[in-house]
Amino acid sequence: MKMEPISTGGAAVSSIAFSVLTALLEARTGQQLASYRSWRVDTALKPLIRERGLDTLDQLVAQLLDGNDAAIGDRIVDALVNQETSFFRDGPIFDQALEVLAACERRRPRVWSAGCSTGQEPLSLAMAIADRSAGGLPPVDIIATDVSDAAIQRAKSGKFTQFEVQRGLPIRQLMKWFDGGDASEWFAKPELVRMIQWRRHNLVAEAALSGGFDLILCRNVMLYLSPATRVAVYAGLAKALKPGGVLVLGAGETVIGQSDALEPSRRWRGFYERVA
Amino acid sequence: MKTCLVVDDSKVIRKVARHILETLQFEVREACDGREALEACQAATPDVVLLDWNMPVMNGMDFLRALRESGMTQKPKVVFCTTENGMGHIRAAIEAGADEYVMKPFDRDTLESKLQIVGLV
Numbered sequence: 001m002k003m004e005p006i007s008t009g010g011a012a013v014s015s016i017a018f019s020v021l022t023a024l025l026e027a028r029t030g031q032q033l034a035s036y037r038s039w040r041v042d043t044a045l046k047p048l049i050r051e052r053g054l055d056t057l058d059q060l061v062a063q064l065l066d067g068n069d070a071a072i073g074d075r076i077v078d079a080l081v082n083q084e085t086s087f088f089r090d091g092p093i094f095d096q097a098l099e100v101l102a103a104c105e106r107r108r109p110r111v112w113s114a115g116c117s118t119g120q121e122p123l124s125l126a127m128a129i130a131d132r133s134a135g136g137l138p139p140v141d142i143i144a145t146d147v148s149d150a151a152i153q154r155a156k157s158g159k160f161t162q163f164e165v166q167r168g169l170p171i172r173q174l175m176k177w178f179d180g181g182d183a184s185e186w187f188a189k190p191e192l193v194r195m196i197q198w199r200r201h202n203l204v205a206e207a208a209l210s211g212g213f214d215l216i217l218c219r220n221v222m223l224y225l226s227p228a229t230r231v232a233v234y235a236g237l238a239k240a241l242k243p244g245g246v247l248v249l250g251a252g253e254t255v256i257g258q259s260d261a262l263e264p265s266r267r268w269r270g271f272y273e274r275v276a
Numbered sequence: 277m278k279t280c281l282v283v284d285d286s287k288v289i290r291k292v293a294r295h296i297l298e299t300l301q302f303e304v305r306e307a308c309d310g311r312e313a314l315e316a317c318q319a320a321t322p323d324v325v326l327l328d329w330n331m332p333v334m335n336g337m338d339f340l341r342a343l344r345e346s347g348m349t350q351k352p353k354v355v356f357c358t359t360e361n362g363m364g365h366i367r368a369a370i371e372a373g374a375d376e377y378v379m380k381p382f383d384r385d386t387l388e389s390k391l392q393i394v395g396l397v
């Protein structure tokens with residue numbers, strides 16, 4: 001069979017390999033590889049190719065198609081998905097999220113961080129909540145999910161590199177909530193990590209969590225999905241909110257034109273509310 | 277334009293920091309030890325001092341103490357920037373009055389993030 005090479009900005013990847021990877025990623029996460037503008041498939045997968053003792057991407061795809069190794073699909077998806085995140089990303093939204101929680105009538109507000117990557121987002125929220133309430137950790141239930149098991153495992157471990165703890169995290173928060181620093185490794189304190197329930201969950205392939213959430217953060221996840229998939233995921237998120245519950249998206253993301261059940265909030269600037 | 281005084285005995289570090297800070301729209305000045313830095317601050321207070329710990333003549337901690345005692349009315353923000361990366365050193369620096377702390381090696385994201393935290397970016 002003749003494989004036509006297509007350019008991905010670096011080495012050539014055969015079009016068959018590329019279609020297999022596109023299909024894998026879309027089936028697992030709803031994400032479209034084609035929509036990554038300057039995405040370099042081979043660069044992202046090079047470490048995995050090397051780790052497996054292989055030379056080319058086509059060989060990796062052949063291993064995937066073999067079906068003998070169940071883990072390889074996960075590993076490929078993890079490498080292809082953008083997991084970029086940082087502590088207190090878009091800082092002011094955390095202040096406003098606290099106001100939303102403070103205004104909750106429920107004694108124990110429920111929060112869902114959907115697409116939490118390696119945990120910086122829910123950990124930031126947990127630190128902010130704990131700092132706001134004097135005298136111990138407050139009763140807020142936080143559930144954090146991601147499609148990537150590797151990301152969830154990392155988040156649960158609470159382990160961060162020196163580089164990661166220096167992005168967005170004020171030094172006083174590091175002093176208060178982290179241990180370590182030896183060998184450039186930092187550990188979020190167990191009581192902080194335990195404020196959060198960590199779970200693998202796929203927003204596209206699984207039903208949304210139920211539980212009438214007061215607040216959902218789903219930031220910088222939707223932008224990689226196809227328009228049709230987005231509509232379906234927004235519908236699920238709306239259902240997961242209690243009536244009047246609040247959805248927070250990433251900077252530059254919007255539900256407008258994609259959901260009848262969610263509307264820009266009048267009360268919380270830049271946030272959305274469940275209206276139906 | 278905001279000004280940053282880069283204090284480090286390593287010429288290479290000063291150069292790297294200068295380059296990053298200039299892309300962040302800072303006007304950059306340099307000093308190679310605490311004494312020089314103190315003089316520079318007294319001549320014209322910068323918005324922020326990026327401060328190495330280990331330096332000859334006057335180290336970063338001694339500079340910080342001298343700055344706090346100097347009676348200057350307008351004081352710069354102080355961001356430590358050092359290879360002393362343990363919690364003990366961090367605590368000592370913050371207790372001595374530093375505003376933020378960068379652990380070397382740093383990159384553009386780190387510096388930008390820390391300067392954002394002290395309100396300068």
Ligand SMILES: C[S@@+](CC[C@H](N)C(=O)[O-])C[C@H]1O[C@@H](n2cnc3c(N)ncnc32)[C@H](O)[C@@H]1O
Pocket residue numbers: 028029030031081082083084085086089114115116117118121145146147148151201202203204205218219220221250
């Ligand atoms: C760019 S990160 C954003 C992390 C964090 N929310 C933030 O804003 O900093 C996107 C995350 O969404 C996750 N993700 C992608 N598709 C997903 C899906 N279908 N279900 C759940 N999570 C998904 C990825 O694994 C990745 O960790």
Ligand SMILES: [Mg+2]
Pocket residue numbers: 284285286328329330331
């Ligand atoms: Mg030095």
